[in-house]
Amino acid sequence: MFHPEEVIFAPTGRCNLRCAHCRVRRDGPELAIEAAVSFLDSCSAAGVERVGFSGGEPFLRLDFVVAVTAAAVDRGMYFDRLMTNGDWWATEASLREALGAVAEAGFDGVIGLSYDAYHGQAPERVAAFMAAAYEAFGRQDAVEILSVRSPDDEAFFRGLEAAAAALGGRLEYELGEPSRIVDDAYLTRSESDPDDGSALVAQVVRSPRSRSAEEGAWDAERWFADDYCEGPGNVLYVHPDGGVAVCCGFANERPQLIVGTVGDAVDAIVAEAAARPLVRACYDTGLAATRKRLEAEGVRFPGRTGDACFFCDYLCKRGLVE
Ligand code: SF4
Ligand code: SF4
Numbered sequence: 120m121f122h123p124e125e126v127i128f129a130p131t132g133r134c135n136l137r138c139a140h141c142r143v144r145r146d147g148p149e150l151a152i153e154a155a156v157s158f159l160d161s162c163s164a165a166g167v168e169r170v171g172f173s174g175g176e177p178f179l180r181l182d183f184v185v186a187v188t189a190a191a192v193d194r195g196m197y198f199d200r201l202m203t204n205g206d207w208w209a210t211e212a213s214l215r216e217a218l219g220a221v222a223e224a225g226f227d228g229v230i231g232l233s234y235d236a237y238h239g240q241a242p243e244r245v246a247a248f249m250a251a252a253y254e255a256f257g258r259q260d261a262v263e264i265l266s267v268r269s270p271d272d273e274a275f276f277r278g279l280e281a282a283a284a285a286l287g288g289r290l291e292y293e294l295g296e297p298s299r300i301v302d303d304a305y306l307t308r309s310e311s312d313p314d315d316g317s318a319l320v321a322q323v324v325r326s327p328r329s330r331s332a333e334e335g336a337w338d339a340e341r342w343f344a345d346d347y348c349e350g351p352g353n354v355l356y357v358h359p360d361g362g363v364a365v366c367c368g369f370a371n372e373r374p375q376l377i378v379g380t381v382g383d384a385v386d387a388i389v390a391e392a393a394a395r396p397l398v399r400a401c402y403d404t405g406l407a408a409t410r411k412r413l414e415a416e417g418v419r420f421p422g423r424t425g426d427a428c429f430f431c432d433y434l435c436k437r438g439l440v441e
Contacts, residue, residue: 121365121392121402123385125169125199126162126355128155128187130180135207138237140267140328142369143175148360150381152183156190158357158381163194165385167355171199171228173367175359178207181217188224198228200263205232205248206240214248218255230262234279236269237328242278246285249321258316259302264323266297279323288319297323329369329428332436336429337422345405346427352402355388357381365392365401368428373435397431397440406430413439 130150132143159170170191177184184201191198201221208214230252234245253259269275276290279297283290288302305318330336351368358364361381364371371377375397379388392398400409406427410420418439424430434440 121389121398122353123162123165123167123355123365123389124353125171126158126167126357127171127173127199127367128177128183128357129173129175129359130155130177130183130187131175132359133179134174134176134204135179136176136204136238136240138239140237142331142372144359144372145175149180150183150357150359150361152186154361154381155183155187155357158385159187159190159194159196161383161385162355163196165389167385168196169199170196171201171354173200173202173356176204176207177201178203178217181220184226185220185224188221188226192225198226200229200231201226202231202233202265204238204240205230205234206238206244208248211247211251214251215255218251222255222257227256230256232262232264233266234264234275235266236271236275237267239275240278242281243285245278246282249282249286253319259319260316260321262321264300264321266323266325267328268325269328286319288321290323296325299323327426329426329432331369332429332433335421336424336426337420339423339425341425342407342410342423343425343427343430345407347403347405348401348427351428355385363388365398368431370428370432370435373432375435375441376431395441397434400434400440401427401431406434409434409440 132145172184234240249262252261280290283300288300290297291299291301300321302319305320348366352366354367356364356367356371362377363379364376365378378392378395400406
């Protein structure tokens, strides 16, 4: 059953980058601070106490991030990730000022830095962003790097190594994949000791790239196993236009996954989600069972996919489940 544990605000669809794999809609209205703050009250009353930010590039709405952070602190809520591409700033002084304002407002979650072959930021700007974040938040573990795998990862790996070196650390690999940036101070401590944040450790979280229904991902040997939206699910994702979706998965702009607006009470949104066939399939009955039912009814799929979110997107696009 869909049971939201976090609210994620995407205040704008605008972005300074143009990543080839991006599916965010850039035009359209932007989220008002007042609407978001009043939605926080509804979230808090419904027991949703974790707050995150996404986009678009949320730092292009610094006013929003600062105001909503302060409002969340006032309500005793706590923070998850503030996602960013870390590349929106013009000068290091303006970068430090923006990060300082977010820290001052009380944000103490994790800065989720999207950095990979698709984003393609210059390593020296990534290092400058991370160094400024450490300074603003007073912790050298304030940043986590979220990285999507690409067939052209070699140049990205070199860039990550260069950024690590510029920060005074080194990149570690696990099973051939980057896993974290660390420095000597961290490595000489016992990892079982509580860390005080004074040593450099930035986790690198790698994930596969989900393809959209338009691109197709029908080349898997086996069908996906249901995970009931583990990972991107059970969040209230507030789009820039105020629509509220049930997940932060890439299909979350499809109408079937938008179950209310920022002006609705969270209880009403959860009730609407429970009534939606596709949301029930994702969270309760399983997309695998839906696939078998559709096949029994005569629907033929172009192949097999191992990606449940791609399958969900395909069902939405084809209107196979409402
Ligand atoms: S940084 Fe994010 S929002 Fe901006 S273009 Fe890239 S994927 Fe899209
Ligand atoms: S399966 Fe659908 S509802 Fe679930 S996380 Fe993926 S896109 Fe979102």
